[in-house]
Amino acid sequence: MRLGFVGAGRMGRPMVGRLVRAGHEVRVLGRTAEARAALAADGARPVADVAAAGEDAAAVLVCVFDDAQVRDVCLDGPLTDRMPRGSVVVLHTTGDPDTAEAVARRAAARGVEVVDAPVSGGPHDIAAGRISLFAGGADDAVARVRPALGCYGDPVLHVGPLGAGRRVKLLNNALFAAQIGLLAEAVRLGAAFGVAEPVLLEALGHGSASSRALAGVAARGSVARFAEAVGGFLGKDMDVVRRVTAGHGADLGALGGGLDALTAALDAAAGERTRTSTAG
Known part of the structure; x- marks a missing residue:
């Protein structure tokens, strides 16, 4: 599966590692040359801008710190501009359900769906593939991203419609x-x-x-x-x-x-x- 990833930090980078080892093609935003070199060494495909992370991706996983950064990437930025219809944005950030719904409204104009899937655990749980995910979204959207989420999440719990995960x-x-x-x-x-x-x-x-x-x-x-x-x-x-x-x-x-x-x-x-x- 071709995936995009934004937020390869303390929590995101071990997610990227497990996705790559599972055989997914992962395009990861790296804002500096040093970050892109490190991501390439992990087997990911580093990109320099947000839109490139979404290009032709079946899903883009967003793992930034807070809602301000989610809005910067998903509402003020061009993330969904090159994502294909039927693709999915996954929000791993813990935050206000209203933010997830705002992202979904913007993404809908491109035929892109949104799943909110905040995580419970730490980097060591991700590395072991056992971090808990609380996923909110439409049944088909959650089903489409479950193979990717299952690379590092266990269990992946579908807890209701969009916003329920948050x-x-x-x-x-x-x-x-x-x-x-x-x-x-x-x-x-x-x-x-x-x-x-x-x-x-x-x-x-x-x-x-x-x-x-x-x-x-x-x-x-x-x-x-x-x-x-x-x-x-x-x-x-x-x-x-x-x-x-x-x-x-x-x-x-x-x-x-x-x-x-x-x-x-x-x-x-x-x-x-x-x-x-x-x-x-």
Whole structure:
């Protein structure tokens, strides 16, 4: 299958590698000569502009950081201008479902469909071919891109129409973030009980409170260090969650308390960094 790819960074590059090894012809946007040389060494076909990534492609996979970059590539840029009718744009970025729908409206003028398929996991999961994908879109569009997505995604879950993938991923990240916030509260209470954080994290990992969030925190050694590590992407996703929730006339309920606790933990960690650097 001839594929285009935009966003071959920390998450995207291992996707490209697995697509190439599966036998797909992958044209990848590389904005610098160095990036294009590295992509060529991986077996991909580097291109210098977005439109070339879409030329004659059965699908173009977009794996950029946020909605601003999605809009730059898919709405303000020429991505779909040379894509053939019946091809598909896949949005791997976590963001607002309204953005996916705006991309779909623009793509429809060219007879191009859109699937939103944000991912849950990290580069190591992609490299192992086991990252989870939440796909939203028409049945036939999802079916057409499933062979490509299956090169690095397992499971590839079709969760509903266009936008559903982003909605599920936002809920996933909200729950994950709230769990980190609740762990911060447990650590705070543990200190009041006289239980040190490393001891508590080790013990909880063997109990019914164990979770992926707890495993990540324990691996980093503290809630503060883990929150700092994931705060960049969770912070922008939580802004979207709050906006989408308000747009639906809903409320976060108990999730909101967990998110507030995570925000407090991040603020405390930032304050500690400032005090440490000032003292130094």
